[in-house]
Amino acid sequence: MSIPALTLKGVTVSYGGRPAVFSVDVTFPIGSMTAIIGPNGAGKSTLLKGALGIVPLLAGEARFFGLSYQDARRRVAYVPQRASVDWDFPARVIDVVMMGLYAETGFLRLFRQRHRDRAMECLSRVGMDAFAERQIGALSGGQQQRVFLARALAEAGELYILDEPFAGVDAATERAIIAVLKDLKAEGRTIIAVHHDLSTVPDYFDRVVLLNRERIADGPLEEAFTQTHLQSAYGGRLAAGQVADLAARVG
Structure with missing residues (x-):
């Protein structure tokens, strides 16, 4: 059995x-x-931040490919919530994406043409190559989210962790992001995303973790995305008919 x-x-x-x-x-x-x-x-979001060491754990541990985060960090790419980023920071789009190459270039940031070429390839993959010289703060919310995904792509990780990647983005950006994530999965990469739109869970994901301060359920959709588990996680926040309709889409 492979290491998770x-x-x-x-x-x-x-x-x-x-x-x-x-x-x-x-x-x-x-x-x-x-x-x-x-x-x-x-x-x-707190669960992921704890796993990544962004906020401290009171108890327990997180193991990435069987290793500590420090030992595995070059294999992990993280896309934070867009709302948590200071978009007034004066940086061009291409500069933001090349930040994903720091593990390769070191803190001296000796970027070469091949690094810029790779950054441009990542921007092209998310449909943002034409915006490479724009200031990041001048972009729309959806465009900014695409740029941060491009930065994660530049890291060439094996595990991609995304905190609300579809929050506040337009429909075209959501389609672009999910297409890239599905391509990554097809390449054998692992995707973990905090997600809010329950209606798209069956279309976008193959596994689910239901959380309400404690783990309610986790596993493949057909096992975890059920009426019982959804009701346990959301309680009275979801109508019974809505829960039944959501669960019926998996099967």
Whole structure:
């Protein structure tokens, strides 16, 4: 049996001085595409930030390909929430994407033509090569999200972790992003994304983690994306008919 791309064991996180995630055990197999879903305040983003060391763990551990994050970080690409980024920072689109190459170039940032060429290839993959010289802050929200995905592509990771990649983007950007993510999965990469639109889960993902401060369920859609688990995770936030319709789309 192969080592999972990410294993969380007993992960407990406090965020902003308040308990957010309790003793979560989840495994993300290599080559899978997983949505982390749950109501607002369920700790979805906090869980990932804890795994990546962005916020400290109170208990438990996260293992990436069987290793600590420090030892595996060059194999992991992270796309943060767009709302958490300072878009006033004076940087061109091409500069932002080449930041994904720092592990290769080092802090001296001795970029060569081949690095720029690679960055341009990543921008082309997300349909943003024509914007390479634009200031990042001058782009629309959807365009900014595409650029950050291009930066993750430049890192050439094996595991891609995305925190709400479709939040606040237009339909064309959402289609472009999911097409790239499905291509990555077809190449054998692993995708983990915090996701809010339950209606697209069956179309976009093959696995799901349902979270509401604790793990409610996880696994393939047909096992985890069920009426019982959705109701347990969301409680009265979802109408019974809505839950039934969502679960019926998997089968």
